[in-house]
Amino acid sequence: MSSAQTHRTIxxxxxxxxxxxxxxxTRMVRDVALAEDxxxxxxxxALERWPETGIPDNPGGWLMTTAKRRAIDFMRRxxxxxxxxxxxxxxxxxxxxxxxxxxxxxxxxxDLLRLIFMTCHPVLSQDARVALTLRLLCxxxxxxxxxxxxxxxxxxxxxxxxxxxxxxxxxxxxEVPTGEELNQRMAAVLEVIYLMFxxxxxxxxxxxxxxxxxxxxxxxxxxxxxxxxxxxQEVHGLVALMEIQASRLKTRINAKGEPILLMDQNRAKWDQxxxxxxxxxxxxxxxxxxxxxxxxxxxxxxxxxxxxRSAAETDWIxxxxxxxxxxxLSPSPIVxxxxxxAISMAFGPAFxxxxxxxxxxxxxxxxxxxxxxxxxxxxAKLGRYDEARSEFERAASMTRNTRERELxxxxxxxCESGTYQ
Amino acid sequence: xxxxxxxKATTDSEARVMPSQELIDAMQxxxxxxxxxxxxxxxDGLMPSSSAIRISYPEPGAKPKLVDGPFxxxxxxxAGYTLIEVKSREEAVEWALRMPDPHGSGQGEIELRQVxxxxxxxxxxxxxxxxxxxxxxxxxxxxx
Numbered sequence: 283m284s285s286a287q288t289h290r291t292i293x294x295x296x297x298x299x300x301x302x303x304x305x306x307x308t309r310m311v312r313d314v315a316l317a318e319d320x321x322x323x324x325x326x327x328a329l330e331r332w333p334e335t336g337i338p339d340n341p342g343g344w345l346m347t348t349a350k351r352r353a354i355d356f357m358r359r360x361x362x363x364x365x366x367x368x369x370x371x372x373x374x375x376x377x378x379x380x381x382x383x384x385x386x387x388x389x390x391x392x393d394l395l396r397l398i399f400m401t402c403h404p405v406l407s408q409d410a411r412v413a414l415t416l417r418l419l420c421x422x423x424x425x426x427x428x429x430x431x432x433x434x435x436x437x438x439x440x441x442x443x444x445x446x447x448x449x450x451x452x453x454x455x456x457e458v459p460t461g462e463e464l465n466q467r468m469a470a471v472l473e474v475i476y477l478m479f480x481x482x483x484x485x486x487x488x489x490x491x492x493x494x495x496x497x498x499x500x501x502x503x504x505x506x507x508x509x510x511x512x513x514x515q516e517v518h519g520l521v522a523l524m525e526i527q528a529s530r531l532k533t534r535i536n537a538k539g540e541p542i543l544l545m546d547q548n549r550a551k552w553d554q555x556x557x558x559x560x561x562x563x564x565x566x567x568x569x570x571x572x573x574x575x576x577x578x579x580x581x582x583x584x585x586x587x588x589x590x591r592s593a594a595e596t597d598w599i600x601x602x603x604x605x606x607x608x609x610x611l612s613p614s615p616i617v618x619x620x621x622x623x624a625i626s627m628a629f630g631p632a633f634x635x636x637x638x639x640x641x642x643x644x645x646x647x648x649x650x651x652x653x654x655x656x657x658x659x660x661x662a663k664l665g666r667y668d669e670a671r672s673e674f675e676r677a678a679s680m681t682r683n684t685r686e687r688e689l690x691x692x693x694x695x696x697c698e699s700g701t702y703q
Numbered sequence: 704x705x706x707x708x709x710x711k712a713t714t715d716s717e718a719r720v721m722p723s724q725e726l727i728d729a730m731q732x733x734x735x736x737x738x739x740x741x742x743x744x745x746x747d748g749l750m751p752s753s754s755a756i757r758i759s760y761p762e763p764g765a766k767p768k769l770v771d772g773p774f775x776x777x778x779x780x781x782a783g784y785t786l787i788e789v790k791s792r793e794e795a796v797e798w799a800l801r802m803p804d805p806h807g808s809g810q811g812e813i814e815l816r817q818v819x820x821x822x823x824x825x826x827x828x829x830x831x832x833x834x835x836x837x838x839x840x841x842x843x844x845x846x847x
Binding site: 290291293294295297298391495498501502503504505506509510555559 | 738739740741742744745786788790791793794796797798
């Protein structure tokens with residue numbers, strides 16, 4: 283194997299093992315920054331030795347043993363917390379690679395879970411949580427994170443350094459919280475993962491190149507979390523939602539880079555494997571026997587679309603019911619607007635219009651062009667073309683997207699000439 | 704990127720000889736590892752070729768020919784597959800190396816193939832252009 287090849291292989295091994303290493307080391311030293319340094323040291327030693335000795339049979343175990351030895355040396359030198367040193371000193375030198383692996387097998391899942399909860403702690407800002415999670419749990423470099431979020435690499439590096447410092451200064455424990463705190467923190471963890479996914483998913487411009495990576499990382503993290511926290515219903519809900527949304531990635535943009543709406547997408551190109559995985563995840567969420575949470579409900583709505591063989595076969599009554607449940611659970615004007623659309627598809631435009639008219643009083647939707655756009659469509663379907671035309675024009679004046687504006691103005695013109703479809 | 708680990712058939716798998724309990728356990732542990740790492744998409748074992756049907760087109764434009772199994776040359780047959788989603792070719796190789804010897808009888812063979820997904824880059828002209836440039840660069844680097 284050439285040395286370049288060995289380096290690429292070591293890089294791949296690092297991506298596979300780094301989260302586990304850092305999690306295991308954090309349990310030992312109770313400090314993510316130190317744990318990351320120790321893991322990186324082990325990597326450097328591997329980079330030196332492996333090109334000569336070849337890659338060991340159990341590279342993860344090798345890295346862990348090496349990092350642990352470094353940890354012990356470090357503590358010996360720094361006399362950092364005698365008790366901690368004693369703890370590790372008693373057990374670590376006895377480890378062989380197999381032992382390390384066995385020891386890790388039992389605890390590693392818990393360690394990863396603790397690490398996710400740590401990187402998503404509320405003392406950190408949302409941006410910091412995302413950056414730290416991508417770095418420590420997905421093994422992305424600061425450069426990759428920077429490209430994904432279209433910010434400077436130095437910004438990301440600073441954000442990560444500061445985040446690690448905050449965790450240490452605030453003495454954030456390396457543990458999975460219990461009771462009510464678990465629910466709140468789990469919500470924060472899921473939010474970070476979904477934010478990552480959406481950054482990758484909704485980008486229709488800019489750095490196209492790196493964004494699918496972000497979707498994939500979020501999905502991978504969600505899948506890992508679903509395995510290490512199998513009784514958390516909303517984890518399965520979020521995984522289901524991401525799998526089903528990812529199944530449409532290929533069909534969301536046309537050759538000109540313009541977005542294609544759900545109802546107009548070529549369903550034959552949806553990824554059936556991901557749809558099936560999403561529906562299985564949704565089943566797991568349902569099997570836990572608790573009322574569905576917001577992610578599970580959104581996944582159920584997504585599944586309705588995924589299961590309809592054509593747009594016309596969509597079960598709008600069911601979707602309207604799911605939106606009803608979602609609106610009760612986590613009410614928001616956007617959910618309400620979606621509910622209005624579903625209701626108009628299920629029961630006719632007049633019923634949808636009632637909801638939309640109520641939403642017109644909502645101050646937070648004042649600049650949201652989709653509100654007049656939806657209202658215009660419903661008015662046109664009811665034959666109220668004059669009102670529809672002025673609503674389309676209002677929507678057109680509010681959007682910042684040129685192509686969308688053209689489309690809305692075209693619709694306004696169609697209302698005037700009586701050719702509205 | 705997606706890779707398929709294709710497990711080749713052996714005389715045993717073709718004869719429907721079940722693998723040892725040890726091997727079944729090892730394989731299960733391996734699959735769990737893939738699931739826990741969030742990289743497993745799908746994995747299945749296939750029935751022996753005695754239940755297979757081959758459809759071939761020996762003459763262009765003519766009707767296809769149907770032949771029932773079993774087929775010989777077990778090494779060219781497939782006994783199962785594992786589909787994974789990973790970040791690099793090296794990672795795929797690394798995972799494939801961690802799979803237990805799939806038959807344990809000296810005939811085990813795994814073929815690793817990347818799933819074709821250029822179109823997944825969203826038919827976007829910008830993306831495709833970028834990809835073309837990147838490919839050219841890679842080719843040139845290879846030559847250099």
